[in-house]
Amino acid sequence: xxxxxxxxxQRFSVAQLARDLADYDVVNIGAAGTxxxxxxxxxxxxxxxxxxxxxxxxxxxxxxxAEIRRLAATGVFAAxxxxxxxxxxxxxASRPKVSLPAGLRHPDGERWESQVVASSGRYICVLTxxxxxxxxxxxxxxxxxxxxxxxxxxxNTIVRVxxxxxxx
Numbered sequence: 001x002x003x004x005x006x007x008x009x010q011r012f013s014v015a016q017l018a019r020d021l022a023d024y025d026v027v028n029i030g031a032a033g034t035x036x037x038x039x040x041x042x043x044x045x046x047x048x049x050x051x052x053x054x055x056x057x058x059x060x061x062x063x064x065x066a067e068i069r070r071l072a073a074t075g076v077f078a079a080x081x082x083x084x085x086x087x088x089x090x091x092x093a094s095r096p097k098v099s100l101p102a103g104l105r106h107p108d109g110e111r112w113e114s115q116v117v118a119s120s121g122r123y124i125c126v127l128t129x130x131x132x133x134x135x136x137x138x139x140x141x142x143x144x145x146x147x148x149x150x151x152x153x154x155x156n157t158i159v160r161v162x163x164x165x166x167x168x
Contacts, residue, residue: 020053027164033058034157036065036164061091061151065165067123072162076118076125077155087117087155090124090139096146100124106141114138124150 018028018035024046025038037046043062050060077087100119105112113136117125124146128136139152 017053021049024049029157029160029164032153034153034161036161038165038167059093059149061093063091068158068162071120071123072158081127085127085129088126088128088138088152089155089158090126090142090150090152092122092124092146092148092150094148095121096148098146100145114141126152
């Protein structure tokens with residue numbers, strides 16, 4: 001889900017939503033609206049059930065488990081990172097018309113705060129680091145550059161999704 005439970009915006013209980021969607025064997029991962037859906041259901045059917053269960057409209061990025069498993073299998077984030085650097089995955093609402101080259105940094109140079117590691121279709125793998133007082137928001141940067149909305153999760157969250165799907 002994009003832009004929920006952030007700064008008081010579109011707040012809801014994700015644990016309750018997961019219970020409401022129990023027919024889909026939903027596992028809640030954190031407070032930002034990330035779920036592992038273990039039932040064999042189409043993305044369209046689950047999206048419809050999700051939208052019916054929420055009291056407001058929300059943009060969702062639904063990823064087939066096979067795509068996430070394939071991305072993880074590439075070892076994109078296998079290498080260790082320096083202290084203060086976070087591995088992030090941005091999932092775009094639609095395939096961008098342009099691709100981002102690996103190594104692209106924002107801002108340019110040694111004081112980068114966001115660096116593209118890899119991109120494949122709707123998935124952008126990014127390293128982030130906070131150099132100033134404000135947190136890095138690579139999601140907004142990617143949305144502006146690619147012309148499509150997206151949602152970003154820490155890679156640790158994606159690993160938790162994969163573990164939840166192992167019992168599928």
